[in-house]
Amino acid sequence: MGPLSAKSYLGRGLVRPHPPPAGRALQEIDYGRRGKGYIFGAFCPAIGAAFTRPYPGRGIGNWVAFLEEVEG
DSSP states (O other): OOOOOOOOOOOOOOOOOOOOOOOOOOOOOOOSOOOOOEEEEEEETTTTEEEEEEESOOOHHHHHHHHHHHHO
């Protein structure tokens, strides 16, 4: 008997558990049509105060109303 060269030996067989078959994932289709609205905001960095208000649209009337609230 002489020296043995490096050999690889087969290991033990891999045991895979049999999980129950997963069903197909069901999720309602979302087309992105949610409620609309806009948030106007003002920030004063000197004192760290923030003021926000929600409005149904981005029109000039809503913007003027927001600026009047900020002044008040």
